[in-house]
Amino acid sequence: MPYTPLRDLPPKAGWRPGDVLVVLGELFGRGYANGIVDEARRAGMTIVGATVGRRDADGALRALAPEELAQAEASLGGRIVNVPLEAGFDLEPADGGGPTPVDQLKGLKAGDWESFRLDWDAVTRSREAGARRFDRNAATFAEELERAVPKGANVLLVHTMAGGFPRARSVMPLMTRVFRGTGEKLVPSAALWGSDLGKLWAAGFEEVTSRTFQRLVAATAPLRARAGRVRYVAYGYHGCEVLVGGRYTWQSYVPYLQGWAKLALERAAEDAWNEGVRCTVFDAPETWTNSSALFLGVEVALYPLLAALRREGPGSPVPAEVEARCRALVREGATLEAHLERAERYLAAPELTPLRELATWPQHSTPEQMEAMLAASAELLALSADPRNPVCAELSRAVVAAVGRLMFDAAWEPSAPVRWLNHDxxxxxLVTPGA
Ligand SMILES: NC(=O)c1ccc[n+]([C@@H]2O[C@H](COP(=O)([O-])OP(=O)(O)OC[C@H]3O[C@@H](n4cnc5c(N)ncnc54)[C@H](O)[C@@H]3O)[C@@H](O)[C@H]2O)c1
Structure with missing residues (x-):
């Protein structure tokens, strides 16, 4: 995959009232998609959403109930096509009878993860059943969506789906050891990845993070035939350049186990592009979201945005405004300079250089790296007055807004199937005024 960062601001897009923005995935308070939805609203576009549906107590997947739908539509500010678009197969009974993957995981004991064996025939049949269900629902979704799009209107479809961890309680302690473990507690990600459990995670990530994109592009082919300009964008992750030692330097969160699925997402966009579908995966910077508590350390790369704002906007009021908002969150006695210094100490640590290589991404964790990353994360979060609303949350809001605007504009006349959005x-x- 060639490295294709977006270096210049794209011109303002031509999306206008009557055009439709479709969110493929649910919209959460801190989610990335809020940025592009805000842009669409400003442009007067009609907003249409999706749902993953809900699971009843007996495990059955269903559409949203009327109250759930009303609430979701109110928070989206648009209509939701109420067809459950949950992807993956962790709760899917094996085709022809058999346990779901989560049923199989009920037998997992905390210490046994390495020797735990799955019935792969049953897993494969669950995966196929899950894929068929998603395809069926995607087709129904696409038919209903078509009815919501006025003839000739332009459509921007925004893929935000990512996930695929098996929803089994027995897996939670292992997840904690992989993503937050140090010393004896750490399970190195390569060891996990080689196990049956790792292979199940990988398959789940691929279904949810990349196959959904392929399947939704396929399901919406009839829409492309009758609408105006139809564009697809998706949120990728493939590391990000941030300022380290005064230079924009590529780095990545480790262990990013969804990385292989994100590579497949990039390839899916490339394949679709080669068939004439205008779609772009935007490899986006790290943010602080609902899942950040599990992936502690991902947010360390956000702090150098303060330095990037100073670098890019010397004459702009924006850096000072963002800093003032950040300073309001800092605990007494701490400074933003201390944040920058501590983040840099981790991001520049010479012993972690082998992990900062774009060509060998995604990298597996090492004990030294996990120790260094989690220490940096904890020390940085402790510089904020409220750990639930830390400085990095403010920086994250800025990133979400900027990325939304960049994707919204770049999608109008896309130039490549994959684009990195770095801190530059x-x-x-953020520092360039409006229009
Ligand atoms: N947070 C980051 O640091 C970061 C960085 C780069 C890219 N991204 C990407 O941005 C996108 C949005 O993530 P976010 O961080 O805003 O978090 P989020 O939790 O707001 O979004 C996750 C999305 O995935 C959907 N989803 C979850 N499980 C699903 C399933 N089984 N089937 C179908 N859809 C499912 C949810 O409905 C939601 O729309 C994702 O693709 C993510 O990988 C995030």
């Missing part, structure tokens, strides 16, 4: 262009977006 994100900061430049």
């Amino acid at each position: 262009v994100v900061a430049r977006r």
Whole structure:
């Protein structure tokens, strides 16, 4: 995959009232998709959403109930096509009878993860059943969506789906050891990845994070035939350049186990592009979201945005405004300079250089790296007055807004199936006035 960062701000897009923005995935308070939805609202576009549906107590997947739908539509500010678009197969009974993967995991004991064996025939049949269900629901979704799109209107479809961890209680302690473990507690990600459990996670990630994109592009082919300009964008992750030692430097969160699924997402966009579908995966910077508590350390790369804003906007009031908002969150006695210094100490640590290589991404964790990353994360979060609303949350809001605007504009006349959005262009977006 060639490295294709977006270096220049794209011109303002031509989306207008009557055009439709479709969110493929649910919209959460801190989610990335809020940025592009806000842009669409500003442009007067009609917003249409999706749902993953809900699971009843007996495990059956269903559409949203009327109250759930009303609430979801109110928070989206648009209509939701109420067809359950949950992807994956962890709760899917094996085709022809058999346990779901989560049923199989009921037998997992905390210490046994390495020797635990899955019935792969049953897993494969669950995976196929899950894929068929998703395809069926995607087709129904696409038919209903078509009815919501006025003839000739332009459509921007925004893929935000990611996930696929098996929803089994027995897996939670292992997840904690992989993503937050140090010393004896750490399970190195390569060891997990080689196990049956790791292979199940990988398959789940692929179904949810990349196959959904392929399947939704296929399901919406009839829409492309009758609408105006139809564009697809998706949120990728493939590391991000941030300022380290005064230079924009590529780095990545480790262990990013969804990385292989994100690579498949990039390939899916490339394949669709080669068939004439205009779609772009935007490899987006790290943010602080609902799942950040599990992936502690991902947010360390957000702090250098403060330096990027100063670098890109010396004459702009924006860096000072963002800093003032951040300073309001800092605990007494701490400074933003201390944040920058501590983040840099981790991001520049020479012993972690082998993990900062784009060509060998995604990297597996090492004990030294986990120790260094989690210590940096904890020390940085402790510099904020309220750990639930830390400085990185404010920076994250800025990133979400800028990325939304960049994707919204770039999608109008896309130039490649994959584009990295690094701190340089994100900061430049933030300091460059409006229109
Ligand atoms: N948070 C980050 O640091 C970061 C960085 C780069 C890219 N991204 C990407 O941005 C996108 C949005 O993530 P976010 O961080 O805003 O979190 P989020 O939790 O707000 O979004 C996750 C999305 O995935 C959907 N989803 C979850 N499980 C699903 C399933 N089984 N089937 C179908 N859909 C499912 C949810 O409905 C939601 O729309 C994701 O693709 C994520 O990988 C996030």
